[in-house]
Amino acid sequence: MATKQKLFMDACKKKFKEEPTDSSTKYYCFGGWKQSKSKVEFQKTAEAIAKKRGIPMLNEDIGVPLGQRSWMPYQLSHTDIYAEADDLHCVNNTAIQQAWDDIRRTVLVGLDSPHQTIERRLGKEVTPETITAYIETVNHTMPGGAVVQEHMAEINPALAYDSYVKVYSGDDELIDEIDPRFVIDINKLFPKDQAEQLKKAIGKTLMQAVRVPTIVGRIMDGATTSRHAAMQISMAFISSYKLAAGEAAIADFAYSAKHLSINMGTMMPARRARGPNEPGGIPFGFMADMAQSDRVHPDDPGRAALEAVALGAAVFDQVYLGGYMSGGVGFTQYATAAYTDNILEDYVYYAIDHIKSKYGGFCKLDPKDMDKLMKLGDEINSYALEMYERYPAIMEAHFGGSQRATVAAASTGIAGAMATGVADCGLNCWYLSMLQHKERTGRLGFYGYDLQDQCGSANSFAYRSDEGLPMEVRGPNYPNYAMNVGHLSGYTGIPKAAHVARGDAWTANPLVRVAFADPALVFDFANVTKEIGRGALREFQPAGERSAVIKG
Amino acid sequence: MAYKRQFYPGDSIPAKNRRRYMDPKVKLKKLRDVPMDDVVRIMGHRNPGEDYKSIHPPIEEGKEPECPIRKLVVPIEGAKHGDRVRYIQFTDSVYFAPISPYQRAWMYLSRYRGVDTGTLSGRQIIEVRERNLEIMAKEMIDNETFDPALTGIRGATVHGHACRLDENGLMFDGWQRYQWDAKKKEVVYVKDQVAIPLDRKISVGKPASQADLKKRTTIFRADGVDMREDKEVTMYGLRIHKLRTLGGYQPWAFKE
Numbered sequence: 001m002a003t004k005q006k007l008f009m010d011a012c013k014k015k016f017k018e019e020p021t022d023s024s025t026k027y028y029c030f031g032g033w034k035q036s037k038s039k040v041e042f043q044k045t046a047e048a049i050a051k052k053r054g055i056p057m058l059n060e061d062i063g064v065p066l067g068q069r070s071w072m073p074y075q076l077s078h079t080d081i082y083a084e085a086d087d088l089h090c091v092n093n094t095a096i097q098q099a100w101d102d103i104r105r106t107v108l109v110g111l112d113s114p115h116q117t118i119e120r121r122l123g124k125e126v127t128p129e130t131i132t133a134y135i136e137t138v139n140h141t142m143p144g145g146a147v148v149q150e151h152m153a154e155i156n157p158a159l160a161y162d163s164y165v166k167v168y169s170g171d172d173e174l175i176d177e178i179d180p181r182f183v184i185d186i187n188k189l190f191p192k193d194q195a196e197q198l199k200k201a202i203g204k205t206l207m208q209a210v211r212v213p214t215i216v217g218r219i220m221d222g223a224t225t226s227r228h229a230a231m232q233i234s235m236a237f238i239s240s241y242k243l244a245a246g247e248a249a250i251a252d253f254a255y256s257a258k259h260l261s262i263n264m265g266t267m268m269p270a271r272r273a274r275g276p277n278e279p280g281g282i283p284f285g286f287m288a289d290m291a292q293s294d295r296v297h298p299d300d301p302g303r304a305a306l307e308a309v310a311l312g313a314a315v316f317d318q319v320y321l322g323g324y325m326s327g328g329v330g331f332t333q334y335a336t337a338a339y340t341d342n343i344l345e346d347y348v349y350y351a352i353d354h355i356k357s358k359y360g361g362f363c364k365l366d367p368k369d370m371d372k373l374m375k376l377g378d379e380i381n382s383y384a385l386e387m388y389e390r391y392p393a394i395m396e397a398h399f400g401g402s403q404r405a406t407v408a409a410a411s412t413g414i415a416g417a418m419a420t421g422v423a424d425c426g427l428n429c430w431y432l433s434m435l436q437h438k439e440r441t442g443r444l445g446f447y448g449y450d451l452q453d454q455c456g457s458a459n460s461f462a463y464r465s466d467e468g469l470p471m472e473v474r475g476p477n478y479p480n481y482a483m484n485v486g487h488l489s490g491y492t493g494i495p496k497a498a499h500v501a502r503g504d505a506w507t508a509n510p511l512v513r514v515a516f517a518d519p520a521l522v523f524d525f526a527n528v529t530k531e532i533g534r535g536a537l538r539e540f541q542p543a544g545e546r547s548a549v550i551k552g
Numbered sequence: 553m554a555y556k557r558q559f560y561p562g563d564s565i566p567a568k569n570r571r572r573y574m575d576p577k578v579k580l581k582k583l584r585d586v587p588m589d590d591v592v593r594i595m596g597h598r599n600p601g602e603d604y605k606s607i608h609p610p611i612e613e614g615k616e617p618e619c620p621i622r623k624l625v626v627p628i629e630g631a632k633h634g635d636r637v638r639y640i641q642f643t644d645s646v647y648f649a650p651i652s653p654y655q656r657a658w659m660y661l662s663r664y665r666g667v668d669t670g671t672l673s674g675r676q677i678i679e680v681r682e683r684n685l686e687i688m689a690k691e692m693i694d695n696e697t698f699d700p701a702l703t704g705i706r707g708a709t710v711h712g713h714a715c716r717l718d719e720n721g722l723m724f725d726g727w728q729r730y731q732w733d734a735k736k737k738e739v740v741y742v743k744d745q746v747a748i749p750l751d752r753k754i755s756v757g758k759p760a761s762q763a764d765l766k767k768r769t770t771i772f773r774a775d776g777v778d779m780r781e782d783k784e785v786t787m788y789g790l791r792i793h794k795l796r797t798l799g800g801y802q803p804w805a806f807k808e
Contacts, residue, residue, distance in 0.1 A: 018716070023647060025716040027724050064709045064747075068726045370798065374790050382780060389774040392716045395646060399714045401673020432793045439789045440772045440779040442652025443644075443673045443713075450671065457796035458803075 007349065011075040011341035012393035014082060020393035025070075033066040038086040072397065074340040077310070078303060081533030088340075088532065089332045090318040094542040095535025098523040099311065100319045101214040101544060103290060104222045104277060107229045108262040108511050111167065111206040114237060117252045124241055128177035131167075131206070135182040138165045138236035142229070143213055147239035158548035160213035162522050168514050169206045170199035184209060189517040191298045194505035201510040208233075209515040214522070214544030222265060223275030230257035262511060264290075268477045272324070279320035280482070285472030285508025287312050288496035290516040292526035301362070302348050305414045305497040310339035310528040312492025316476050321485040331485050337403035338410060338489040339529050343394050347384045347411030354379060355419045362501035363421035373416060377429035380415040381436050384408035402445030402486045405453070409433035410490030417498035423471035424461050426494035431456035445486065452480035452487070471495045472508040559662075564782035569770045573651060573659045573697060580695040584757040591690045594705055594754060596744030597638045597682060604682050606634035628666040630681020637668075640689045641677040641745065643704035645713050645723040648765040648776060651697040655770040659697070664688060674713030675706065693756065696768055700739035701759035704729070707745035721759055730756070 012020040033039040039060055046058035060066060073082040090096045115126045141147055143163035144155025168184040169175050175183055186195045186202075210229040217225060234253045238245050265281030268274055274281075291311045294304035317335035325331070338344055355376070359365050365372055385408055388395045398404045412433035417426025434453035438444040444453065459480070462468030469478065472495045476488050499507040506513035516525045522543045524531050534540040560570040572578045589600035598604065608614065611632050616622055644652050651659070653676040657669045660678050667688075668679040680688065692698060693705070701722045704712065712724035720732035722739065727747035733740045733755070740753040760768070772779035780786050799806030 023716050024719060024721070027715075027718050028728060064726050068728070069715065069724060370794055374794065378780075378786075378790065382778075386774040386778075388714075389646075395714045396716055399711055401714070404714075405673070428797055431797075432790075435793050436779070436789050438654060439785065441646070442654045442770050442772075443646075443671075444654075446672050447670060455796075455801075457793045458800050460797060462800065 006387070006391070007342040007346035008387075008391070008394055008397075011343075012391065012397070014075065015072040015341070015397060016070060016393050018393070020391045023392045027069050030067055030070055032068070033060045035067050035071045036084060036086070038084045039066065042086070074336060075342065076529040076533035076536070077306065077339050077342045077345050079530045079533050081530070081537060083533060083536030085332055085336070087536035087538070088336050089330045090314070090322055091328070091330060093532060093535040093540075094538075095523060095531045095533075095540040096314045096318060098214070098535075098540065098542045098544075099525075099528070099531070100279060100315050101217055101542070102211070102516075102521050102523045102525075103264050103279075103282065103315065104217045105163075105212045105214055105225055106264055106515060107210045107212070107226045107277075108515055109208045109210055109229060109233060109257050110260065111208060113256045113260060114233075114253050115206075117249055118237075118241055121249050121252075122241075122243070128174065130241065132179045132182065134236055134240040135165060135167060135179070135208075137240040138208075138233060139182070141232035141236045141239075142210060144232075147235050148245055155213065156549055159215050159544075159546065162543035163211055163213040163216075164520060165211070166209050166518060166520070167206055168202070168209065169204065170202035171204045171206070172199070174204070174206065184514055184518045186514055186517075189514075189519075190295055190505065193503070194295065194298065197505035198510045198514055201506070202514070207511055207514075209518060211521070214542070215546070218544050221275050222263075222277035222279075225277055226258050226261055226263055229261070230254045233257045262509070264512070266475070266477075272477065272482070274324075279315050280324065280476045282315070283473045283475040283508060284312070284488075284492050285495050286475075286512050287315065287492045288472075288499070288507035289509055289513040290525050291492075291496060291528060292517055293528075294496075294500050295517055296526040301418065301497070301500040302345070302352050304500040305418075305493045306339070306345060306348055307526075307528045308496035309344065309410060309489045309493035310532070311525070313338045313489035314528070314532060316488035316492065317485050320476060321483070321488070325483055325485055334400065334402060334486050335489060337398050337400075337407055338486075339532070341394070341397055343387075343398065344407045344410055346387065347380070347407065348414055350383055351380045351411055351415035352418065354383075355415060359419050362418050365419040365425075367420040367422045367425045373420065373425055373429065374432060376419055377412050377416055377432040378436065380429075381408055381412040381433040384411050384433075385437060385440060400445075401441075401443050402449065405434060405437055405445040405449060406486040406490055408437055409453075409487075410493055413490055413494040414497040417494045418501040421498055421502040423495035423498040426498055427471050427491075428457065428460040430490060430494065431460055449484075452484055456480070471498075560785075561788045562782040562785035564772075564777045564785065565767060566770050566772050566777055566779075567782055567785050569650075569768060570655055570658070573655055573770065574662045576663045580691075580697065582694050583696055583698075584694050586690065586693050586754070586756055588686065588690055590754045591693060592686060593750055594693075594741050594744055595638070595640055595686070595689060596707070596746060596748060597636075597685075604630075604633065604635050607636050608634040610634055628681055628684050630684040631666060633681075633683065635681040635683055637679050638682045638685050639677050639679045639707070640685060640692070640705065641675050641707055641710065642692070642698075643675045643706045643710050643713050643723070643725075645702040645704075645717070646771065646773075647702060647717055647723075648762065648769045648771060648773070649702040649713075649723075650699050650760075650765065650768045650770070651703075652769075652771050656697075660688075672710075675710040698756075699760050699765060699768075700730075700756045702765065705741070705745055708747065 143160035146152035212228045263277040265277040267276040291308040293307035313335040322330040409430045413426040413430035416429030459468045559574040653671045656676040657671045670677045715724035729743040795803035
């Protein structure tokens with residue numbers, strides 16, 4: 001056991017009066033729900049609403065008596081922000097919503113194909129000037145501006161201020177000639193080595209990062225994003241290149257925008273009751289690419305993995321499974337364990353130190369050496385479980401076994417990924433953690449852990465499409481993962497860990513990676529826990545609000 | 553060669569206890585005798601003396617379809633009578649409770665017929681025909697797998713297994729279904745499984761000492777017996793993982 005100061009100590013001291021090592025405390029003496037500021041606020045609000053509408057609603061005295069133990073605040077990991085659990089519920093937290101909004105409203109649409117259509121089929125010239133003129137036009141149409149009909153309703157720009165289109169490419173010369181207001185500048189936003197990797201991978205392709213208005217995604221659905229983008233892109237082409245609205249070539253623009261574009265989420269089966277481009281369809285590698293910590297903090301691979309975990313927890317566990325599986329419960333307590341109180345932080349940084357001191361650093365462990373991989377997994381997992389046993393404060397902070405199972409397995413998985421540089425090795429370590437956890441403590445998580453976590457060792461290296469995939473392209477809809485909350489956060493962190501350890505500039509897709517480096521996004525994907533914390537403090541300003549069209 | 557049933561590897565105290573609890577030939581020690589009527593009251597499914605509610609006529613009265621499995625399987629008493637399926641659910645503290653949820657599942661399935669168990673991190677539910685359930689429930693409350701302070705009988709609002717213990721050494725319960733009787737130094741139930749107040753307090757006896765619990769527990773812990781101290785248990789876990797990893801869904805095909 002390491003003797004260093006534990007990273008969770010500050011949170012423990014703020015959460016509980018007792019020493020973190022104390023195994024006894026007092027209960028039933030804290031005044032119930034009234035010890036919680038947010039519960040008091042909720043009760044007062046609900047009473048006023050009930051009076052006004054004549055129908056009772058939330059009543060904190062119904063059901064189990066809340067607040068029988070000390071009401072714990074939660075520290076957003078690697079920040080100084082403390083919040084109440086209520087303020088981390090995805091329905092109460094505008095930052096969490098905006099993280100998902102920004103993902104859902106993004107579609108990447110290449111300009112190479114339409115430029116070929118314009119040049120080869122229509123015989124018109126495409127130059128940096130015409131490209132800039134087009135982008136200026138599409139920045140008018142994308143938020144809902146009209147360009148083709150003279151008598152047309154438009155979207156109030158105050159409702160759609162977050163909608164725009166920017167471009168990026170690996171071709172520095174081309175980018176230099178485009179109005180910089182419309183460019184996501186890889187050279188400026190990424191450290192030099194990452195920028196070089198990204199530009200090489202993207203090549204001369206000119207890609208549009210399209211952001212449809214947040215409010216559109218909220219009113220309609222994720223599948224609408226590419227449709228909205230396709231219509232507005234087509235209109236912008238018609239206007240900027242003076243094309244005929246009815247000519248057959250226009251269909252090519254719409255077709256390529258709808259069907260050759262990159263949605264953030266793949267299609268799920270109908271039984272999931274969601275269209276394409278919904279969170280259940282986002283591959284873990286895409287989500288890892290959206291998390292931008294390693295762009296801003298390139299020397300802190302631990303933070304990179306942890307921020308990816310946080311983003312996965314918020315979007316996959318809270319927004320997606322919190323609704324799809326649990327309805328209004330939101331899985332708040334469950335998912336936030338992975339990004340609060342610096343508990344997973346402590347385990348991950350312990351793992352990094354351990355890999356450096358015992359395994360020669362990142363990517364030095366031979367991925368084929370199963371015995372060494374298991375040894376590492378055993379060491380990190382044992383550390384994580386031991387911390388829960390030595391520090392009753394963190395055991396109580398993670399009072400659900402599913403929280404502990406996720407956090408222990410995430411740290412073990414991240415360790416395996418970093419030590420080998422292979423995400424699938426990390427996933428294998430995740431399952432080792434689960435088996436050992438169950439064996440050691442005689443308990444694990446909820447029923448779901450009996451399914452995937454007991455058979456996961458067997459499919460962790462499977463690449464056949466009905467059994468498995470590389471971890472980078474698995475996602476929440478991978479068969480065993482579709483109904484297992486608490487896992488998807490760690491599953492996002494594992495591929496991220498493998499690729500940051502390798503020094504890669506991206507995890508699964510360089511185009512996604514660059515698109516989410518854009519500082520014009522409402523949510524800052526380089527500071528996930530901080531943003532969620534600002535949401536909890538009610539300081540985050542989301543897009544998509546309707547107040548601009550409401551009197552008073 | 554006749555197969556000799558094995559239960560669990562290892563020579564540590566938790567490993568031995570796991571074997572003992574699972575092995576149906578081992579008679580578990582009876583540590584208390586809570587009257588059957590009180591067990592029925594704590595479970596709260598029926599009042600003592602009340603008839604069992606049935607969901608179908610006694611099997612002998614019904615016309616069973618022709619079925620070889622039905623001929624093979626002798627119905628348990630509750631099934632014969634058409635009883636409802638009812639439950640008891642135990643929450644087991646992480647602080648050296650005598651048994652933990654997975655070991656409960658293994659024990660139930662090894663010792664009883666006609667049961668359906670569900671295992672979570674803190675709690676373990678067992679569902680079975682009502683008259684059989686009552687017999688089982690009494691055994692489980694009376695025997696060494698139960699500790700009044702560290703084992704909770706909870707139908708709803710079950711968490712608390714990972715919370716610290718209160719000043720009397722009791723596991724947290726949001727409903728306070730049980731209390732500490734300072735005079736008798738015993739734990740008494742004041743509410744049933746789903747927290748409906750009981751007409752009178754029901755004692756489930758005195759909690760065991762930590763030293764005693766450490767001898768009885770199935771839980772490996774760093775401040776007790778660390779799992780890694782038991783080489784065979786550790787090896788067994790790693791071997792399962794390795795075989796599944798390298799052999800996929802055909803672990804037997806992998807040759808070490």
